[in-house]
Amino acid sequence: MSRSSESGPSTPPVTADDLDLAVRLAVTVLRRAPSAAWDAKAGSLEWDCWETVEHLSDDLFAYAVQLGPSTPPLDSEVPFAWESRRPGGPANAVHADRAAGPEGLLRVLEASGALLIAMVRTKPRRTRAYHVFGVSDPEGFAAMGIVETLVHTHDLARGLGLTWSPPADLCTRVLVRLFPHAPESADPWSTLLWATGRAELPGHPRLNTWRWDGTPRA
Template identity: 60%
Template sequence: MHEADAAFDGEDVRRTVHLAIETLRHADPGRLDARAGTLEWTCRETLEHLVDDLFTYAARFGLAKPPMTTLLPFRTSSDRSGGPANVVFVERDSGLEGLLTVLEACGGLLASVLLTAPPDTVAYHVFGPSDPGGFAAMGIVETLVHTHDLSQGLDLEWQPPKELCERVLKRLFPHVALGPDAWETLLWATGRIALPGRPRLTEWRWYGTQGV
């Protein structure tokens, strides 16, 4: 795979969020309070966390000069002890449709901001500062992997495109050897599953600074 094949932009984010929504739309709303896969969060909380990731990634690039050493000073809170600390929450009475509407909105916001940001802009992330392409890849990983968590809790089938998984592994996980199944390799690299000869990871990270 050539370096250019691993490049990402806002349209990749938009397409990935669309794929996730098309899968999650088939969920039983009554299962939203079920545990999301191996996470300690419910499916509702995991969806809100994904929404929050996409929104806060976008907010960084709303600044002419994003901070390089810290997160933006939003006030975060949790609905319960042990729940995700978010900036964004979704009105509970809006149900599954409300969650998916806000997911689409925040995915579109990140896509639009990344498409208009100067390509040499760099913003802070806990795994290292990155450019718009890096944040596009991060938003895609968050969407792919958390949709996996959600699909387990909601009893759905979720199989993202092989090519997308290969590209995101190349961009953010250069330290990970690609196995025969790119999607399973990504799930292993993010601590979700074990693979033959590869015990499940208890700590993991990506490298967004690659190419910056």
């Protein structure tokens, strides 16, 4: 994984285009899932695959609306009502209409992603907004949205019987932005799965707890 150094160029920043790519790739893969597979558990999560897409959609929506106000809050979330539809299910503000089927569910994911992409494109770099892991900026929220998209698509691919391997350069950019102290000995996708508690790396056991660092870099 290439990081910044005195002798070489720094890793490019995370952009709205990166987030757009992540969401498009995820939706393309998920459209291959059999209609009957959506009730399966999503990898190691306690949610089924339908709920996991709703959760991912909700993550993207939540990051978008956090950046949305003219003066984004720095000490709390924008107060949408989040609720679970069943005990143990994800607490979301976003729920897809089951009658619309999997294609409707994926449209909800695309729409939520588009909201965050638009916010990242249009908000000034100096914008700051609250996240439970710390105040961040539009680039940080873009990177968070990408991580959520990549790793939850990994969870979904396991439950749906799909193959998923996102671009290495995309993984590198979000690792540098959000996990600057992650080991550099493995390929970026494996390292991102390790950093989010989903895999082991040689010499680095699977994490039981993890968090990213969304601190603005400039």
